[in-house]
Amino acid sequence: MVTQRRVVGAAVLLFALTLVGPARPLAQAIQRSMYVSVLNEAGAPVPDLGPSDFIVREDNVAREVLRVAPAEAPMQVAVLVDNSAAARDDIADIRRALPEFVDAMTASAAAGRKNELSIIAVGERPTIITDYTPDRAQLQKGIGRIFAQPMSASYLLEGVIEVSRGFKKREAQRPVIVAIATEGPEYSSRHFDLVLRPLHDAGAAFHALVLGSPSSDISDDANNRNVVLAEGTRTTGGRYDNLLASSALPAAMKRVAAELTHQYLVTYARPQSLIPPDRVTVNAARSGMTARGILMKAQQEQGRP
Incomplete structure (x- = not known):
């Protein structure tokens, strides 16, 4: 009887995992990008920055910066x-x-x-x-x-x-x-x-x-x-x-x-959500630099930098 119960319990657990499995992709992160200016204390653009030089937050929650590249799309x-x-x-x-x-x-x-x-x-x-x-x-x-x-x-x-x-x-x-x-x-x-x-x-x-x-x-x-x-x-x-x-x-x-003409395209990850952020901000990770940015047009949803 005990063995039968264990088998039934294992089957129920396997069935539950099968139901949960297909939902995992919904929790995967999606990517968003921003056009960002970074200036030094003299007001000049700062070159050669990477992901660790940027801090992106959505509604004050920090997001992972995935990559940074020169912004090349025409204005x-x-x-x-x-x-x-x-x-x-x-x-x-x-x-x-x-x-x-x-x-x-x-x-x-x-x-x-x-x-x-x-x-x-x-x-x-x-x-x-x-x-x-x-x-x-x-x-x-x-x-x-x-x-x-x-x-x-x-x-x-x-x-x-x-x-x-x-x-x-x-x-x-x-x-x-x-x-x-x-x-x-x-x-x-x-x-x-x-x-x-x-x-x-x-x-x-x-x-x-x-x-x-x-x-x-x-x-x-x-x-x-x-x-x-x-x-x-x-x-x-x-x-x-x-x-x-x-x-x-x-x-x-x-x-x-x-x-x-010296802006960056900053791409970061965020969890999938039915509710877009009210506010998106970007800051420079190092002192002596000022960062300002705006979400790419196609990705703005309701978020505001």
């Missing part, structure tokens, strides 16, 4: 330029800063693929000066058509919305927005949520360079603009630089180009 870059009346004294420096930025961003990438850039003015209303192209000559012609619009205000937030929707419609795989703004009045009349939502939906990295001393404007439009600049850059792995003088813009744009 789709929208350059938003404030050409409102407030930018009148800054236009010369803006036009001086953009050519080298264009040259750096349109250099040949892997397998001969090039980044595509567009130039969009946001004074009075968002206006495409040069549509997306890798052609330097076309972009340089567009730079020559940047002039301040008299008696106009900035519609930067409207420009971010339109560009973000355009990225999503054309299924841009590595979208980037670089905004050159001033501290002049903002007339978009858009709540910051209505701007940040399409920005995140597009999966675009947002970088902002703001010219002039911080404004004392406390209007709703100014507050919405300030929140978009701060949160839009922070949550998408972008940079936010406030330049007191527009003469500093050429050097700042060089730094932006260097950062964008």
Whole structure:
């Protein structure tokens, strides 16, 4: 009788293991990737980093970094330029800063693929000066058509919305927005949520360079603009630089180009889950370095860097 019970027990255990067996693949890790910038204390890109140099967390839970490689996928870059009346004294420096930025961003990438850039003015209303192209000559012609619009205000937030929707419609795989703004009045009349939502939906990295001393404007439009600049850059792995003088813009744009063209593709493992993370962060493992990143467009789900 005892022997029979043991046989029956073993059979039940084997049957239970058979039922559990097929479920194991559900617990296997999946891979996600991020585009990550790493800068040293001088603001220059840090080369030759590996998996041990990065710390990736999902909702504050550390994940294993599997591999790190140079980011080689071509970018789709929208350059938003404030050409409102407030930018009148800054236009010369803006036009001086953009050519080298264009040259750096349109250099040949892997397998001969090039980044595509567009130039969009946001004074009075968002206006495409040069549509997306890798052609330097076309972009340089567009730079020559940047002039301040008299008696106009900035519609930067409207420009971010339109560009973000355009990225999503054309299924841009590595979208980037670089905004050159001033501290002049903002007339978009858009709540910051209505701007940040399409920005995140597009999966675009947002970088902002703001010219002039911080404004004392406390209007709703100014507050919405300030929140978009701060949160839009922070949550998408972008940079936010406030330049007191527009003469500093050429050097700042060089730094932006260097950062964008020296990013890493960081791939990490996470357990399968029906609930995606609310927040994904990346940090440098060593002191003296700053890391910022954004999930690849196809893998964003609901996670936010």
